Amino acid sequence: MEAGRQRQGRLWSNLKEVCDLLHIPSACTIQSEELLFQHVQFKTGQRIHTIGQPFDTLYIVNSGFLKTVLIDEFGNEQVLSFPMKGDMLGVDGIHSRQYASEAVALSDCDLILLPFKKLTALGRVHLELENMMYGVMSRELVREQAMIGMLGALSAEARVARFLVSLADRFAQMGYSSKLFNLRMTRHEIGSYLGLTLETVSRTLSAFNEIGLITVDQRTIGIKDPDALKTLRRLPPSRSRSKSGAGRKAAAVEAAEPAAPSTGPSVQLMAAV
Amino acid sequence: MEAGRQRQGRLWSNLKEVCDLLHIPSACTIQSEELLFQHVQFKTGQRIHTIGQPFDTLYIVNSGFLKTVLIDEFGNEQVLSFPMKGDMLGVDGIHSRQYASEAVALSDCDLILLPFKKLTALGRVHLELENMMYGVMSRELVREQAMIGMLGALSAEARVARFLVSLADRFAQMGYSSKLFNLRMTRHEIGSYLGLTLETVSRTLSAFNEIGLITVDQRTIGIKDPDALKTLRRLPPSRSRSKSGAGRKAAAVEAAEPAAPSTGPSVQLMAAV
DNA sequence: CGATAGGTTGAATTTTTTCAATTCCAGTGG
């Protein structure tokens, strides 16, 4: 792995390693060993930052799995994301100088610390660093937009299906199997993330299993028909499904029709600058 | 208004005006008249940018109302936000160099153009500009997080209530009345934004009207009981409501209980850097 | 080996959507 070097008995990474981790194509021309970023380890269950805590550092996930949550007026958690390798944490703290969410390790984690002050100062010298920051923040914004679209428009089944697909994609990106993996989070956390109850999540997974889209065994998920999952809109009524063992190929899944013609992209109006 | 000066027959704003518009507390020490940003006007219905269009400029709303939308595989719109004075548009285009959403004017608008390249170059000279950028992007992220939390956790009624409250707050910020205002969007657009059908939105507004929380007349909304709206969780069953005219004060709205004790903020683990 | 958190499943209930029928209003053309 591109983990980084030891120094003073700790792990450190240079800018290139950080950029690689973030998948930011940086033509990193820098005398790298100068600026190093320290790693920190967190154990399962530990909190990286809490809501309201003074903000001063961003984090990049080098390994491990986390969740970020909002806490409502009753103390209920609302899961916002499941950061993993290559994701950045803490960006929501920049604006108000306080973290707006809470981040918790779902497994043992190795995070890279990016002191924000130092980072912006460096950004003015090293252009790629600055671009990296803007790029990552924008990417995060796009991700959240997609999430809003999903919560606003999709059925429970479609949400769970897309959740599985996106997890599979992330695992593939990280070099793990996208066909067989372990969920690091509970049904409750998945439900919170997807705006559903844990029971609905559980039932939906069982239904997918029944029609052979996936296999489920507790937290172990096998993806059998990724294409069907990607385009799934809703499941046929359960009486049309047989109760026999899984393993057959998905027979009837109502998927997306070919994109409607819609009104064309219409004339673009672009003001000159 | 802090609209800006004429030059070459067009409106332009300086950095201080831009910062003020964004509510970024900038100790703007700059010889302001040097760097000016051009305005552009859009008429109701015009598109500011489309999905996939090459990104090169950000926009700040100086006046008017807009919506940003995602388009799904069927050509259906999913409303993401209703930008208005002081909001920034186009940030989602930075990452992939293409706008990820579409922005449409819901009224005649006046926008300030911020060519992104120019902006980042200036940011390296003028610190407050750079801070402004990070601050605005982070704020947008927080806003979207709140949206996800709302879509994930709240009932239809609570969503509509909070939508009205947040609109009222925005209007107040802009110096308009927060007690009586006009919706610039259709029920359909509100529904899309809140993850509801237009009928549910309409029914909910009617219900709020019936119990005296608001008055509704087409797009004209009067806020009668902002506090009840802010904390509303769900409405009592309709048979417990009388069908008589509005105007009475809200009698029974199930609101939030005092925050649960929850498990305390627990020991904070903070790594040194 | 029990305690316990996590997970599954069923049945009843509630919430929200869907479908359908009107109504309201702004704009248009006779």
Add this chain to the structure above:
DNA sequence: CCACTGGAATTGAAAAAATTCAACCTATCG
């Protein structure tokens, strides 16, 4: 000026989706 028209909004009733409540598994961890 006024009747028409079409998009927007309201309202009702039926249907569907998701939640709630409850019971019951099943791993895991002291």
